[in-house]
Amino acid sequence: MGANCYLCERSYDTINGQSPGDAVGACKLCGVFACLAHGMRNANDPAYVCGCCLPNLLTVAALWHLRSGGVSPQGSPGDRQPSPESPSGFAQWAPRISKLDDVITDIADEQWAEIHQYIEYLLKLLVDRDGPTALRAFAGPDAVVARNLMAAAIAIATKWNLPSHEMHPMLQQAMQAAVVNRYG
Ligand SMILES: [Zn+2]
Ligand SMILES: [Zn+2]
Numbered sequence: 001m002g003a004n005c006y007l008c009e010r011s012y013d014t015i016n017g018q019s020p021g022d023a024v025g026a027c028k029l030c031g032v033f034a035c036l037a038h039g040m041r042n043a044n045d046p047a048y049v050c051g052c053c054l055p056n057l058l059t060v061a062a063l064w065h066l067r068s069g070g071v072s073p074q075g076s077p078g079d080r081q082p083s084p085e086s087p088s089g090f091a092q093w094a095p096r097i098s099k100l101d102d103v104i105t106d107i108a109d110e111q112w113a114e115i116h117q118y119i120e121y122l123l124k125l126l127v128d129r130d131g132p133t134a135l136r137a138f139a140g141p142d143a144v145v146a147r148n149l150m151a152a153a154i155a156i157a158t159k160w161n162l163p164s165h166e167m168h169p170m171l172q173q174a175m176q177a178a179v180v181n182r183y184g
Contacts, residue, residue: 005039006032007051013161014038015051017111029053029090043105045096052166053090054103055157059171060090061097062149066137068095098145100152115155122151125178132177154178 003023014020014037023033025041025048034050041048049057100119101107107115125131126138126147138147154174157167164172 003033005035005037007034007038010163012038012051012163013159015054015160016040024048027053029057029093040104042103044102045093049103051160052162055153055160055162055171056166056168057090057093057097057103058100058149058153058156059168059174061094061103062138062146062153063170064091064094065098065146065149066143097149099148115152115159118155118158119148119151122154122178123147126151134173134177150174 005020005023008020016037018035018037020037021035023035023039025039026033027039027050028047029049030053032050032052034048038051039048040051040054097103104112106112126135129136129139131139135150137143138150153171156162157171157175158178164175167175
């Protein structure tokens with residue numbers, strides 16, 4: 001009998017069309033065990049990442065680019081804080097992510113079509129200088145990379161129904177702002 005998947009135990013949505021089962025690896029960012037349906041191995045940067053950390057990683061990367069100048073992003077998602085000395089934590093990884101396929105290597109595949117559509121919608125929202133206050137930092141012409149990463153994080157967290165307590169605080173804010181704008 002294999003290890004239990006953290007995300008299966010909590011009945012979180014699967015992320016990639018695979019079947020849930022025994023955990024196949026520990027998330028490099030938060031350490032939870034995740035099955036094939038709740039985790040993803042990155043071919044370029046070999047690491048297993050769980051479905052909770054993936055949108056958070058995109059968020060931290062978006063914040064890093066927003067503040068680039070090289071200041072490390074602050075804040076971690078809830079109590080899933082990676083140890084600060086970990087060479088592969090969120091903040092260390094973020095500078096190497098400038099587009100979605102740096103994290104999801106098969107992002108061009110058909111299964112992601114819905115995500116791309118939602119990203120397109122969110123980019124229009126994020127570029128709006130009169131848009132939600134929480135998202136206004138992403139509207140500027142020099143925030144293109146950050147805007148794309150933030151839109152991807154929101155789209156993925158929405159599609160996967162990620163519970164808000166698993167989200168980075170910036171992602172929580174952005175999700176609320178995007179939802180209010182969408183349905184308000
Ligand atoms: Zn699972
Ligand atoms: Zn994780």
